[in-house]
Amino acid sequence: MTDWSRTVGVALQDVRFNTTQNVLEVGGRVVLDLLKASPAYVYDGPSVAMRLSRLRRLLDDRIRIRYAVKANPFPNLLRYLVPLVDGFDVASSAEIAAVLAAGATPGSLSLAGPGKSAALLEDAATNQVVISVESETELHRLAATARQLGSRPPILLRINPTFTLRGSGMHMAGQGSPFGIDSENARAVLADLPDELDFRGFHVFCASQCLSTEALIEAHGKIGDLISSLAASADRTVSTVCIGAGFGIPYFPGDEPFNLGAVAECLNAVALRLSREHADVNIQLEMGRFLVGEAGIYLCTVTDKKYSRGEVFLITNGGMHHHLAASGNLGQVLKRNYPVCIANRLEADEHERVTVTGPLCTPLDVLARGVLLPKAEVGDTVAIFQSGAYGLSASPTGFLGHPLPAEILLES
Numbered sequence: 001m002t003d004w005s006r007t008v009g010v011a012l013q014d015v016r017f018n019t020t021q022n023v024l025e026v027g028g029r030v031v032l033d034l035l036k037a038s039p040a041y042v043y044d045g046p047s048v049a050m051r052l053s054r055l056r057r058l059l060d061d062r063i064r065i066r067y068a069v070k071a072n073p074f075p076n077l078l079r080y081l082v083p084l085v086d087g088f089d090v091a092s093s094a095e096i097a098a099v100l101a102a103g104a105t106p107g108s109l110s111l112a113g114p115g116k117s118a119a120l121l122e123d124a125a126t127n128q129v130v131i132s133v134e135s136e137t138e139l140h141r142l143a144a145t146a147r148q149l150g151s152r153p154p155i156l157l158r159i160n161p162t163f164t165l166r167g168s169g170m171h172m173a174g175q176g177s178p179f180g181i182d183s184e185n186a187r188a189v190l191a192d193l194p195d196e197l198d199f200r201g202f203h204v205f206c207a208s209q210c211l212s213t214e215a216l217i218e219a220h221g222k223i224g225d226l227i228s229s230l231a232a233s234a235d236r237t238v239s240t241v242c243i244g245a246g247f248g249i250p251y252f253p254g255d256e257p258f259n260l261g262a263v264a265e266c267l268n269a270v271a272l273r274l275s276r277e278h279a280d281v282n283i284q285l286e287m288g289r290f291l292v293g294e295a296g297i298y299l300c301t302v303t304d305k306k307y308s309r310g311e312v313f314l315i316t317n318g319g320m321h322h323h324l325a326a327s328g329n330l331g332q333v334l335k336r337n338y339p340v341c342i343a344n345r346l347e348a349d350e351h352e353r354v355t356v357t358g359p360l361c362t363p364l365d366v367l368a369r370g371v372l373l374p375k376a377e378v379g380d381t382v383a384i385f386q387s388g389a390y391g392l393s394a395s396p397t398g399f400l401g402h403p404l405p406a407e408i409l410l411e412s
């Protein structure tokens with residue numbers, strides 16, 4: 001860990017956040033000078049580009065990298081990503097529209113998610129989106145849409161394997177699941193695919209936020225085996241396979257980044273095998289958090305400082321209505337603090353244990369609990385790291401009606 005990483009408690013990788021004069025900087029500029037308003041999310045484009053180039057250096061050229069829009073759909077970020085990634089994974093008509101408005105080529109989109117409505121399927125089919133079909137109901141609903149449109153939409157079968165990705169923050173497979181078709185039923189579904197649909201291949205996505213190198217290697221080996229055996233029994237040309245990824249980033253003290261080099265070696269072996277078995281197969285990884293999570297910070301201003309029964313509270317103009325994940329209310333079992341600092345006072349002689357809250361009338365509105373920080377004052381700026389993914393768009397912005405934060409993308 002660098003000294004800087006020690007300040008925030010986790011090792012940040014591929015980011016331009018730094019410090020020289022006791023203030024938070026990004027790409028050599030003082031973060032606070034870049035802000036026109038507070039609260040704000042600041043996303044650093046070049047940090048995302050650095051992350052992508054490390055991925056590309058380690059991964060076989062055959063492996064395409066797709067961006068899962070739900071991680072962060074900020075329009076400027078989507079536009080920035082269009083020339084950098086190989087495609088976009090969307091989940092709704094709004095995400096399809098946002099990605100197309102950002103300039104993505106229509107053929108580069110794919111759609112996943114349970115319970116797709118006829119309207120969504122029609123929208124996807126009309127816009128040449130590759131559709132991951134997740135149930136037999138969807139298969140027949142899409143076939144009906146295709147008949148109406150007189151088109152032959154490209155599909156992947158999303159498969160729910162019997163295994164999952166161990167050590168991940170959120171599971172979407174392995175047991176009973178609303179996601180995908182159970183692998184044991186896949187052959188029957190394949191044998192009976194409606195002619196109206198243009199079968200392209202398979203999609204397996206097990207879980208999110210995995211930091212275990214061993215678990216990632218084990219799961220991707222199994223995903224390779226599963227796809228290989230399904231494809232062999234498909235009796236159809238398999239031209240596209242989406243094989244994960246579930247890559248996590250460190251959020252909490254003690255979290256360590258997984259070994260990307262070792263995981264890439266395993267993925268390269270899977271890619272080599274699949275491409276030997278199916279000439280010209282398009283092999284895809286899809287990820288959100290790993291591409292943009294570390295490149296974003298959330299900033300808010302201390303509006304009050306209270307001493308109450310021996311505790312110190314920094315009350316800010318930001319909170320869970322902007323950043324539900326940092327408040328621990330987005331799928332965290334134990335509430336732990338995201339890495340946090342005082343952006344205008346990184347080091348100080350005096351430190352203080354404080355609880356950082358927002359302005360909402362609920363005890364859930366806590367951004368950091370009992371964290372040791374340089375002694376802060378009203379007017380100081382709190383910065384929360386690892387905030388580039390599942391931040392604003394995953395937060396209850398309507399709750400209590402306070403203003404929205406600004407969002408800024410740095411492009412250089």
Ligand SMILES: *Cc1c(COP(=O)(O)O)cnc(C)c1O
Nearest residue numbers: 068071112205208209287288289
């Ligand atoms: C959410 C999701 C992703 C992205 O997950 P990250 O943890 O952000 O990388 C990828 N694929 C599918 C199908 C998803 O639902």
